[in-house]
Amino acid sequence: MTKMIFVSLPVTDLSRSRRFYETLGFTHNPQFSDEAGACMVWSEAIHVMLLTHAKWRTFTTRPIPDSGSSEVSLALAVDDRGEVNRIVEAGAACGGTADVNPPEDHGFMYQRTIVDPDGHVWEPFWMDPAAASGEVSVQENAQ
Numbered sequence: 413m414t415k416m417i418f419v420s421l422p423v424t425d426l427s428r429s430r431r432f433y434e435t436l437g438f439t440h441n442p443q444f445s446d447e448a449g450a451c452m453v454w455s456e457a458i459h460v461m462l463l464t465h466a467k468w469r470t471f472t473t474r475p476i477p478d479s480g481s482s483e484v485s486l487a488l489a490v491d492d493r494g495e496v497n498r499i500v501e502a503g504a505a506c507g508g509t510a511d512v513n514p515p516e517d518h519g520f521m522y523q524r525t526i527v528d529p530d531g532h533v534w535e536p537f538w539m540d541p542a543a544a545s546g547e548v549s550v551q552e553n554a555q
Contacts, residue, residue, distance in 0.1 A: 416457045419459070419461070420460075420461040420471070421460060421462055421463065421532050422463055422468035422476045423462045423463065423530045424465065426448075426450055426464055429528065429530065432503065433460065435502045436499050436503050439453045449464065450462045478531070479529075485525075485534075486532070487536075488535070488537070490536050493538050499536040500525070508528050508529060509526070512525050520543035521537060521538065521543070522537065522538045523535050523537035
């Protein structure tokens with residue numbers, strides 16, 4: 413079986429959040445969704461569970477951070493720089509906030525941030541496959 417990750421996120425408006433994630437490129441999996449949660453698929457191995465606050469509270473008694481806090485940053489690898497920009501621009505047009513952290517361009521790697529309507533930070537990034545595989549050192553690629 414493929415090792416998978418399911419990232420669970422508390423959201424205030426499930427429909428709005430589902431639309432936002434579909435705009436970024438996630439697909440909805442109705443098999444694992446209901447009125448209290450939506451399973452959003454990024455890849456065969458990466459899923460995001462959007463959970464209403466009421467559903468979230470059935471998993472933990474810990475408080476839900478306010479949307480201005482920085483609980484975690486989640487990075488998503490994409491195929492090219494254009495896809496990084498597309499995701500951020502699409503998310504901003506669908507209620508997200510673009511570039512809460514400054515874009516970073518290291519030559520071999522490019523990343524930007526998009527914050528969803530509930531304050532969850534995503535960092536789509538592209539990395540030169542040669543740098544990622546170790547064929548070219550990071551220092552060589554940055555020059």
